[in-house]
Amino acid sequence: MQLPKLKKTKSACKTSPHDLLNKTADYLYIVGIQTVRILKRVGRRLSRFFRPFTNLCKSIYAATVGKRIANLKEEFQSIREGFSIARTRIAQAKKLGYGRVIKEYLAVTGKSFVRHRGFVFSVLNIVAPIGAILLLGATVRFWTGLNYGLVLAYDGQQVATIQDEKTFEEASEMVSQRMVHDTADSDINLNVTPTFRLEVVNANSFMAVNSVCDKIIQQSNGIIEEASGLYVNGELLGAVKSSADLRYMLQNLLNKAKSGDTSATAAFSQDVETINGLFPTTTIMATESMDKLINGTSQAAVTYTVKDGDTVTSIAKANHTTISELNKINNNQLGDNLMPGDLINLEVAVPMLNVQLIKNLTYEVPLSYKTVTIKDDSQYTDYSKVKTAGVNGKQKCVDKVYYVNGVEQKRDIISRTVLVASTDKVVVTGTKKRPKYSGSGVSSGSLMWPVPSLRTITTYFTWRWGSFHTGIDISGGSAYGKTIVAADGGTVVSAGWSNGYGYCVKINHGGGIQTLYGHASKILVSSGQRVSKGQAIALVGSTGNSTGPHCHFEVIKNGTKVNPLSYVSR
Structure with missing residues (x-):
């Protein structure tokens, strides 16, 4: 009986999708309504808060701009009505003749100006400054578009038209350079006191500096000639009559630098320029003199740093000058107290033209x-x-x-x-390490090469320097420190220092055969130790009576030193 009631209660607790959708819509509606109410409430409060400020702004606007705009509206309305009345009156006057029209037109215009003179003056206050600015701009543009130049004149006579005074200054400097070779007793008296007049000129009428220079020289009362001047870095070096000769001399200097190599290019490292123009006669030199000048040298100032062991005498001798000349260049401040690192001024000869x-x-x-x-x-x-x-x-x-x-x-x-x-x-080098323990001491009956990594024999078993060399010397590239091995198994007889041999090892192989290894840098065995054939016993050195790193190897048979090459081979 209880189970049906339980099922009914469970079914009643369920929520259908339609009911859920309705509840969601109700919730969103309530949220939206509340949001709108809040926004309206905030708006009303802000309006009340800013109302005094907005009222103040409205009052200021009404008292200034608003009042002005209202007056302008009234003026425009009045002017519109005046035009309507004027058109009616002029139309009626046309019926009475043109004289009546003109009289009516003047009367209407005069009354309109008197009635609206405030408006007319207000407009003029705005239009007049704008018109003045436009007129000024047009005037400036017109006059700045013209080309102005200086008319250069001597004694009232026009000589040249130049762009500015800088052109005249450069031309005057060029005149001075052309006059630099003039002698003291020359009669040339160049008047360089011109007058200038500013005029509107054609831009194509401006004269170059060279032409202005010629014009200035023509105003002098001296003797002038057409010539070709050589300028180096802007300074006049000299002038000759023939420009062809000058060009030939310069080209010949460049060709000489090429030494017949047609593929090479040669040019002057300085600014070398030839200018044709008028030159005072006394400044013009012979072609041979110009050739000698450009192929000659000039003195240039250089700085020399004193080195250890330098003296004033040695420095003067090395630079082909005298002590007095050297002292003169250095303000007589040179003495015997020169120190390495001191700087000395020198003058050396350099070519007049650098190629x-x-x-x-x-x-x-x-x-x-x-x-x-x-x-x-x-x-x-x-x-x-x-x-x-x-x-x-x-x-x-x-x-x-x-x-x-x-x-x-x-x-x-x-x-x-x-x-x-x-x-x-x-x-090819070996990688296997030799055993460090003592060898067997057993002799094989044959000897091996004692220094495996060196194969060069520098001294044989022969007479040398007045005495007999009782063994062979083995050496080669990077010999120092190479390993010396026992030529055969045996017992070390001695290992240590020996006069003449330096550090030395001697091994008894039995059968009356002994070997000796001299001039070692280090001994690896000790006396009485048994060694095997090929075991490391010492390192190559240059101890004792030795002139270089090598191994002195001897073979001793029955107490007599014999030729080792009879027992070993490379």
Whole structure:
């Protein structure tokens, strides 16, 4: 009986989708209504808060701009009505003749001006300044668009038209340069006191500096001639009558720098310019004198830094001058207390014209070979053998070289081409470490080469320097520190210092055979120790009576020193 009632209660608790949608809509409606109410309430409060300020702004506007606008509206309305009345009156006057029309027109105009004079003056207050500004702009634009120039005149006679006074100053400077060679007793008296007059001129009528210079010279009462002047860095060096001769001398100087190399380019590193014009006669020199001048030298100031051991005498001698001249250049402040690092002023001779030569230089250089090392696990670490000899290659180089007066200043690389490739040097070295323990001391009956990594014999078993050399000296590249091994198994007889031999090891192999290893840098065995064939016993050095790192190797048979090469081979 209870189960049906339980099911009914559960069904009643369920909410259908339609009911959920209605509840959501109601909720959103309530939220929206409340939001609108809040916004309206905020708006009313803001309006009440800003009302005094807005009322003040309205009052100010009404008292100033608003009042002015209202008056203007009334004026425009009055003017519109006046035009309507004037059109009616003029239309009626036309019926009475043109004289009546003119009289009526003047009367209407006069009354209108008197009635609306305040408005007319207000408009004029605005229009007049704007019109004045436009008129001023047009005037400035017109006058600035014209070309103004200075008319240069002497004694009231127009000489030239120039752009500004700077042109005259440059021309006057050029005149002074042309007069620099004048002698004291010359009759040339150049009047350079002109007058200037500002005029509107044609832009094409401006004269260049050179032409103005000629015009100024023409005003002098001296003797002038047509000539060609040589200017170096803006300064006149001299003038000759023939411009062709001057150009030839300059070109000849450049050709001399090329030394027959047609592919090279030569140019003056200074600003060299030839100018044709009028020159005082006394400034013009002979062609031979000009050639000697441009091929000569001038004195240039340089600074020399004193080095350790320098003296005033040695510095003067090295720079082909005298002590007095050197002291004169340095304000007589030189003495015997020169210190390294002090600066001394010198004057050296430099060419009058500096020539820069640019040429392509082709040459060959050797290409160094690389050394490649191959590890051999079957050989001991003191083993080293050249498998392939290194051979240098050959490379072709092309450089662009810059010279000034024959002295190289810099060079740029153009190309590098390998003509013959280099061959790497291949060296086989051992990696197996020799045992550090004592050997068996057993002799094999044959001797091996005592220094495996060195194969060069520098001295044989022979007479040398008045005495007999009782062994062979073994050496080679980077010999110092190479390993010396026992030529055969045996017992160390002695290991230590020995007069003449330096650090020395002597081994008895039995059968009447002993070996000796001299001039070592370090001994690795001790006296009485048994060693095996090939065991490391010492390192190559240069102790005792030695002139370089090597191993002195001797073979002693039955107490007599014999030729080791009869028992060992390389």
